Amino acid sequence: MRVLIDSVDLLCFLLLLSVGLAGAGAGDGDSPGNPFTPRASLLRYWNKEIPNAALPKPAFLLSKASPLDAVDAAAFAKLAARGSLADHLPAFCAAAGLLCFPDLSPSLEKHPTDSDFAVYSNKNFSNYGNDRLGGLDSFKNYSDGENVPIDTFRRYSHDSSGHGDRFANYGPGGNVVDQSFSSYGGGATGGTGEFKNYNPEVNVPNLNFNNYGSDANGRAQTFTAYTDETNAGAESFSSYGKNGNGAPNKFAEYASDSNVITSDFNGYGQGGNGANDTFANYGKDGNVPENNFKNYGDGGNGISDGFANYRDQSNVGDDSFQSYAKNSNSAKVHFANYGKSFNEGTDKFSGYGQAAKGQEVEFKTYGVNNTFKDYGKTGVRFAQYANATGVAAAAAAAMVSGRAVNRWVEPGKFFRESMLKKGTVMPMPDITDKMPKRSFLPRSILSKLPFSTSKLAELKRIFHAGDNSSMEAMMANALAECERAPSAGETKRCVGSIEDMIDFATSVLGHNVVARSTESTAGSKHDVMVGAVHGINGGKVTKSVSCHQSLFPYLLYYCHSVPKVRVYEADLLDPRTKAKVNHGVAICHVDTSAWSATHGAFLALGSRPGMIEVCHWIFENDLTWATAD
Secondary structure (H helix, E strand, C coil): CHHHHHHHHHHHHHHHHHHHHHHHCCCCCCCCCCCCCHHHHHHHHHHHHCCCCCCCCCHHHHCCCCCCCHHHHHHHHHHHHHCCHHHHHHHHHHHHCCCCCCCCCCECCCCCCCCEEECCCCCEEECCCCCCECCEEEEECCCCCCCCCEEEEECCCCCCECCEEEEECCCCCCEEEEEEEECCCCCCECCEEEEEEECCCCEEEEEEEECCCCCCECCEEEEEEECCCCECCEEEEECCCCCCECCEEEEEEECCCCECCEEEEECCCCCCECCEEEEECCCCCCECCEEEEECCCCCCECCEEEEECCCCCCECCEEEEECCCCCCECCEEEEEEECCCCECCEEEEECCCCCCECCEEEEEEECCCEEEECCCCCCEEEECCCCHHHHHHHHHHHHHHCCCCCCCCCCCCCECHHHCCCCCEEECCCCCCCCCCCCCCCHHHHCCCCCCHHHHHHHHHHCCCCCCCHHHHHHHHHHHHHHCCCCCCCEEEEECCHHHHHHHHHHHHCCCEEEECCCCCCCCCCEEEEEEEEEHHHHCCECCEEEEEECCCCCEEEEEECCCEEEEEEEEECCCCCCEEEEEEEEEECCCCCCCCCCHHHHHHCCCCCCCCEEEECCCCCEEEEECC
16 A cells, blocks of 8 residues: 555656646747656756746757657667667667668669669669660659768669760759769770769769779760859769770869869779870869879870869869879870969879870969979970969959959858948848758767767767768768867857757856847848847947857757857848848957958958958858847
8 A cells, every 4th residue: 555655646746746847948938848858858957057038049949959758868868878879770860850861772673774763862773784785874853952862873884885874963952962883884885974964053962983984995974064063072083994995084064163072083094095084174163172183094005184174263272193194104184274273272293194104294374383293204394384473463353353252152141240230232141051950969868979080980880871971971070170179269169969059158158148040041042121230249349159050960069159259130121122021140250360361251352361350140040149138
């Protein structure tokens, strides 16, 4: 009987506790629901650490709290503590709202001859089209607009003869794109591979061509409009066309107008015979393109490579040619209008053409700031080699005339503080959050997961990230940024829970703080009129903590406080009707002296570090913390 009474007492106690805890979250405009969930725990923590309950909490931030219920949160925390989450990853990702890539098994499904793949996505083509005679396979509108398209082509068209593959409008508008071509077209004879309008306007592509066309005979590959207008990704060509025979490859309009794209060519055309490669308009009008050619054409016979309008009118950029055409025979390489960057880039030639025989290398209208080390000098000719003074003068003239200003920066992304006054009409950039949708993890799980570059191998195991995959690159980049030493005057921390974000913000600003963000995306990509403007802390220089999303499996924010900023709120109006369309939050950096000269703000506004202040809007799902007025 005593046990029964104790059980009843315990039940009543839990019910009373539930009522009390639920009441503790009332009044904040958010329904706490079950008081034992991570979300309810967060609300209690927020109200305890920031006791200005009358001020609203950003709805978007609360919506990103972990969706796990109390039972699942406890179960996954135990799995994390035992190191067993990897065995339950699909269930964990689905329940916790994470970004995880599908584990694609090889697709051996049968397709009719001359297949047309339209509106198709997330497939692993393994041994597809092997030993095909003639015919054409077409991939059109493949992975169109997918958020995280994962496609693998392994041994595709292997040992085929006269078979053509066409990739048109492949993967446009994707986000976090992971596509791998391994041993594609290996041992093929004749036929063509055409990549046209491949992955345009995507965000963070990771594209790998490994042993593509190896041992092929006379198979032509064409890359036209490949990854144009993409953002911050990497492309790798490893042993591409290795030991091939008479295979022409043409790269036209490759990565034009792109932002911070890295391309690695390792062992490309190695041991090839009669290879003919053309790079035209490669990296043109790009922002900080980086290209690495290592052992390209090594040991090749009778190869012909042409670089025309390569990296022309780009901003900075770095190219490295290491052991290019080394040990080759009768190689012909022509650089025409190469590397004439808007701002000086850097080119390094190490062991280029070393120990080659009968080579012919010509540099015509070539850029500046180049390093030649252990260079095979025989058969090399330089014509119209640009000098630094001429390029600098041309860049300065372009800046003054406005020809180069805003080329790589969306109008309105950066602006001057004087624009923040009533009646000003200005362009509003696209402030839409383009990151994949993810949720925070509760601290009970987060504290049991590794988070450091030294533990990357363990993170790869947990999240099933393959070598050289987008997932690996994504985690490595985020960890590197989080571990980077702070810049002068900066205080920084990466946070994977809202509680951690609160702790960091209050450690810098105290407990009387407010999280502010732009109300919506309304007005994006249109002109807006500035209405009433309110300066936080009276418009004086103040402290703030800004938090920006980082790409990681769970929601991760890079939060930092930099010195000498002013924070503003402003109504944004329709210029024609004067109706309010949005309420924006802007931050103005008063001191830009430590910024890079190649920062997009200076490209957009036409100045130099330390010469001007720079303002920008807080984008969707980003926020800034500052003291309450």
